[in-house]
Amino acid sequence: MSHILDYRPEDIITFPKGLPGFEQAREFVIYSRAEHAPFHCMANVHDQDLQFILINPLQFQESYDPRIPPHELRELDVKDPRELLLYTLVTFAPELSDSTANLLGPIFINIRTRIGKQIVIDDERYSVRERILR
């Protein structure tokens, strides 16, 4: 990533409550570049050193089907399922093939309202460290 973030104000995605562990980090921009596929980079607009790498969990676990409490969707003001983007946060391991994604804390983004939320899911089928490669 370049050290100067390049974005327009309308690109900003707001997480009203931040993310667990980063409650003060509310405004992010997501960069999706062909050379970074299947990953996306989510950078904080006020602290460019704070970046998360995202992956759509359906890319490595097609059966992923988190039970989202209905009030969480209401908070995101979802009017049409197509306006909702799903990502998970990636933790790269020293040995890249051991890298994992957090399936208990999926990130939902409403692209119409540009509001994002990391939803805590207490679901014994999934873990915070799910391997990306089998």
Next chain:
Amino acid sequence: MLVLSRKAGESIHIGEGIVITVLETDARGARIGITAPQSVPVYRSEVYERIQDENRKASASTGERNLGDIAGFFRQARPAQE
């Protein structure tokens, strides 16, 4: 902290619409039933703490590595499904 003693089958009401019931207890722990309105998030404390912890690890996990190089490794290891 308010401390109450309960036996299996006994409950505690909290505010409106929240009921905590002790279903059974044994040497391994207690099974708890929770009735709450849909607007009240319910999860085990350690799940939230694990997500906090994993978020901190995730944020620094690229390290000095270049995301383009990392992505190349994954594309080679697993054909893209996009």
